[in-house]
Amino acid sequence: MTSPSHSQFWRFDNRPEANINDSTFSLQQRELPPLEEGQLLVKNLILSMDATNRLWLGEREELYMEPISLGDSMRGFGLCQIVKSNSRLYQEGQLVSSLTEWAEYSILDANAVQAFVAPKDMPLDLAFGVMSIAGPTAYHGLLNIAHPRPGETVVVTAASGAVGCLAGQIAKLSRCHVVGTAGSDAKCRYLVEELGFDAAINYRDANIEDALRQACPNGIDIQFENVGGSILDSCLKLMNNNGRVVICGLISMYNSAQNVPGPYMFHNSIMKRLKIEGFVILDHAAEFPAMQRYLAQWIQDGSIKFKLHSHQGIEHASTALQSLYTGENNGKVLVKL
Amino acid sequence: MTSPSHSQFWRFDNRPEANINDSTFSLQQRELPPLEEGQLLVKNLILSMDATNRLWLGEREELYMEPISLGDSMRGFGLCQIVKSNSRLYQEGQLVSSLTEWAEYSILDANAVQAFVAPKDMPLDLAFGVMSIAGPTAYHGLLNIAHPRPGETVVVTAASGAVGCLAGQIAKLSRCHVVGTAGSDAKCRYLVEELGFDAAINYRDANIEDALRQACPNGIDIQFENVGGSILDSCLKLMNNNGRVVICGLISMYNSAQNVPGPYMFHNSIMKRLKIEGFVILDHAAEFPAMQRYLAQWIQDGSIKFKLHSHQGIEHASTALQSLYTGENNGKVLVKL
Structure with a gap:
């Protein structure tokens, strides 16, 4: 060159x-x-x-x-x-x-x-899109931090985004009941019909708390949070004891010039004995190859769509x-x- | 009888x-x-x-x-x-x-x-006071959840209370730099002069953030929270990467009829890669005997005062x-x- x-x-x-x-x-x-x-x-x-x-x-x-x-x-x-x-x-x-x-x-x-x-046999753009950042973020946050168990309920916000759709699909692979939130009916249909989510909620026109209550009849065990704000609060209300809240992103706050209040349901950290954990995936770059082996396999065998x-x-x-x-x-x- | x-x-x-x-x-x-x-x-x-x-x-x-x-x-x-x-x-x-x-x-x-x-040889009231609830709470929150390492900085709020004073002293036993907050100069003197805290801050008349910055020159690795509200926010500002925030109590919120906002610095859960964990000590009653053996020894050999x-x-x-x-x-x- x-x-x-x-x-x-x-x-x-x-x-x-x-x-x-x-x-x-x-x-x-x-x-x-x-x-x-x-x-x-x-x-x-x-x-x-x-x-x-x-x-x-x-x-x-x-x-x-x-x-x-x-x-x-x-x-x-x-x-x-x-x-x-x-x-x-x-x-x-x-x-x-x-x-x-x-x-x-x-x-x-x-x-x-x-x-x-x-x-x-994987196109370069797909490989890069899944495996460089989004895949490790979803993998690490869900599997290494939240430790899902079969039968648990997992809620993923911004679920049609790159990280969210992977986190939800990995939760399905872990045999969890998976509910996503997204911003349009078309995205919600995509989550349920194409990606196998158990339910999806359009946060723009639903009463999010009622909708979550209905979609999560056994409460929420794992919250995979990409958004923050009022959706996080609604989820915190419905967390089960010993629930895990993975703070992957707080996109609803990124555009605001000032600091916004934290969750009003913060006291549920005690009431529900929650573990709330944030992470930055770049800290874990050394672990990427191990995660990427699984991600590649799941894409190749069709368990995960992207x-x-x-x-x-x-x-x-x-x-x-x-x-x-x-x-x-x-x-x-x-x-x- | x-x-x-x-x-x-x-x-x-x-x-x-x-x-x-x-x-x-x-x-x-x-x-x-x-x-x-x-x-x-x-x-x-x-x-x-x-x-x-x-x-x-x-x-x-x-x-x-x-x-x-x-x-x-x-x-x-x-x-x-x-x-x-x-x-x-x-x-x-x-x-x-x-x-x-x-x-x-x-x-x-x-x-x-x-x-x-x-x-x-331990009076019944002292034994009950240390070992029934306060001692296991301090022990579990600090040692089992926060995992202190020698040289780390630990901040304890409501440090002159029953749980706080034990958490601080156990942190000193773990060779940490320990800073307490309390509500009077007399209590602060007690923490430093009698209990061996490295520093104590009277939250009633200090600028808490400035005072914490001065008392924690290397930042905060572990926050043992009993209070909540603005003190928690100041601590969250000063947390180091991979810090642990143990939510033992949020006493500043218990008397309020309505829900108060969570910490304004909640986004630091990501920025500082924090683990925020609440607990209820009654969940861990089966582990009390193991903790009480250590607590009794520390009281008896004078490592801990109460x-x-x-x-x-x-x-x-x-x-x-x-x-x-x-x-x-x-x-x-x-x-x-």
Whole structure:
């Protein structure tokens, strides 16, 4: 491959006060600096759009990683191909997955990337979409934190999202009674008819507490939380003793400038003897290969279905990310460069 | 012992809207029913006053056990001596600890009580005060849930209370840096000078967040929470990654008629990868003997100090319980009959 001298990239221009909008980023051109020892020049092939990306644009002091500085390139998870390697760890042409940039080309530290090998006969975009972030997040949160037992009831919020639909399907594989919440009737039908959820609730037009009560006649043992706010409160009300609440995401709070109150039912942590646990999947990167073996098998044998929602071209990255918050997406949102 | 025919008891008359007051209970006389098979007639020797008692007077549907019905006797943990036994499990004269009543005499189910043997040379009131509820609560919450490691920082709220002072001292035994919060300078001095806490903060006149920041230069690894509300929020701000928050009590919320918001820093469950876990010590009664062996040893070898605040006479039970919420007590509040 010939080594490029310049690259398009999405520059972070304005911290959004609420929703990401068209003035948050702009597409710019930059010169690529020379490659230093231990670095890789990569071509970004596919970018993963994740709800957590919004958090990196804020100034919360308690963010789980460094926020992005104004003027810098937007950051994202990506599937990358090595164009030039100044490291013995990787060679030209190899595929890696990594925290990278919204850019055509990026320079990455060889120690910070992971080799990526798509399972046999699995399209690259599907493999990347399931296995890079969404799959390990669902696997770790559900199986390693919540420890589902057959017959238990699991509620997954934002269940038609990339992580939610996997968490729900893994809960079904664990022989649980699985209920999802989503933002449209079409998504709810998809969850039940295509993915095998036992029930799905459209949070936009249901009385969520009544609907949950009906869908969870034996109460809730595991809450796989992606949303937060009033849905979480309704679930906390219905938790059984010794329930587990996995805090995977709190997307309803990410767009708010100020801190919002925590769950009003927080005292149920005592009343119901709950374990409430948050996690950041990047902490567990070393465990990804073990999880990915199972995920690949479940995709290949059809136990798990997964939909991609791909946008073609780097120029669509900003609108692709915004779609996560409006609920327009259906499945894993990717941008192919 | 001669078998009594009547007994004084505290009748639950009015559900308090906020604080317990003098019209909540009244001291009454009642006839004792005949003893059925499997029952014990006991004389209540010492009653334990616990913050959780307040919860039993409410109507929260999500209470961790049955609330007390109006007109019934007030319930409490107690040290009891068997006056008459209709069970093969226990005999007359034996001491048992149990959930019992605020009454001179009570009839208990033999399956619901536990034999109580004070450690050698330990006064009965001290043994009961440490080992019946407060000690197992502190032990289980700190050691079994939070798993302290040497060098970690532990914050205990309501640290001069019965559970708090034990949790803090067990954390010191675990070689942690221990900071307590309490409601007076005298209590704070007691924590540091007598009990060996590394620092103590008077929450009534300190900026709690600044004071915690100063007292916890390495952040907080374990939060042993007895209070809730704004103190909990300040602690959540300062938690280190992978911190553990043990929800032992939320006393600041128990007197409020309505649900109050949960912690504003709830999103730190993700940002700091926190494990937040509530518990009810009565669930773990089978493990009490194992914990009590350690507690007895620590009291006897002087590693742990414990103060009793005893009221003499059943007629003082109501004021004794109220003292828990005004912060007038110092140490474990008991009522000796």
